[in-house]
Amino acid sequence: MTVIVLSGPIGAGKSSLTGILSKYLGTDPFYESVDDNPVLPLFYADPKKYAFLLQVYFLNTRFHSIKAALSEGNNVLDRSIYEDALFFQMNADIGRATSEEVDTYYELLHNMMAELERMPKKSPDLLVHIDVSYDTMIKRIQKRGRPYEQLSYDSTLEDYYKRLLRYYKPWYEKYDYSEKMVIDGDKFDFMSSEADREAVLDQITNKLKSMGKLPMDWDKSADIQIEA
Numbered sequence: 001m002t003v004i005v006l007s008g009p010i011g012a013g014k015s016s017l018t019g020i021l022s023k024y025l026g027t028d029p030f031y032e033s034v035d036d037n038p039v040l041p042l043f044y045a046d047p048k049k050y051a052f053l054l055q056v057y058f059l060n061t062r063f064h065s066i067k068a069a070l071s072e073g074n075n076v077l078d079r080s081i082y083e084d085a086l087f088f089q090m091n092a093d094i095g096r097a098t099s100e101e102v103d104t105y106y107e108l109l110h111n112m113m114a115e116l117e118r119m120p121k122k123s124p125d126l127l128v129h130i131d132v133s134y135d136t137m138i139k140r141i142q143k144r145g146r147p148y149e150q151l152s153y154d155s156t157l158e159d160y161y162k163r164l165l166r167y168y169k170p171w172y173e174k175y176d177y178s179e180k181m182v183i184d185g186d187k188f189d190f191m192s193s194e195a196d197r198e199a200v201l202d203q204i205t206n207k208l209k210s211m212g213k214l215p216m217d218w219d220k221s222a223d224i225q226i227e228a
Contacts, residue, residue: 001073001121002027002213004204005066005080007172008130008185009164010149011140016191017130017183017200018078024201027074030065032058044148047160051096055088055105063112070121080124081116085109086171090164123177125213128204132185134162140191181207 004021006014015031022029039057043050062081069075085106092102116122132140138161141149151157172180183203188196208214 002126002208003069003074003121003124004076004126004128005069005082005124005178006076006078006128006130007080007083007168007175009132009137009168010161011137011144012130012132012185013140013191014078014130017128018076020190020197021128021201021204022076025074025076025205027076028072030069030075030077032065032077032079033061041148044154047091048096051088051091052098052101052105055084055091056108058087059084059105059109059112063115066116066124067119069124070116070119077124081109081112082124082127082175082177083171086167087164090167094163125178126204126207126211127175127178127180128183129168129172129180130183130185131168132165134165136186137161137165179207179211 004027006018008014018029018031021027037057039050039054043054059081062079062084065077066081069077088097088102088105091097097105138151141161147153149157172182181203183190183200188200190197190200205214205218209216209218
């Protein structure tokens, strides 16, 4: 059983790569609910009021997803609970959460992580982080077209997005729940270019081979699923 989790900022292409990677490896994808998230539009309309509610909503759904992923077999998750605190801490740092909300959030997160420690499989096998620049991030946000994510919707989003990017480097360096690797999302447009997609898939499968999660002679045409 091999569990791969993806990470990266808004617009990095996590959902797209989740679908590409799961199909390529013959595994199951876990997608984060965004378009039907009832709190997300409220947050963009009034971030200070809804930051805590949004993060608790996400934390709850990510907890359910990671428990299912760790229980059900080979799969890929497009965002996970391990990344959750990054978003909440950033919002707390810019004054969008009270001290009571911060304490409540971290106590809840701690309890959830303790629950995962009691599972037969306690953590994912590989984190694939998609690193993108601000310009690439904005281009992809514009392309997918969610109105409340656009800079034209709220001029303060530019600072929010740039700040978010700055939080990722220290978060990635501290992440230690599994093996990890970085995909250059500026260099490889895996959503539009077949050559770039193949290059990214080669990087990931080579990493899995080095970890012993794929046979060294594995080939996508062989229709072999990743191993336990």
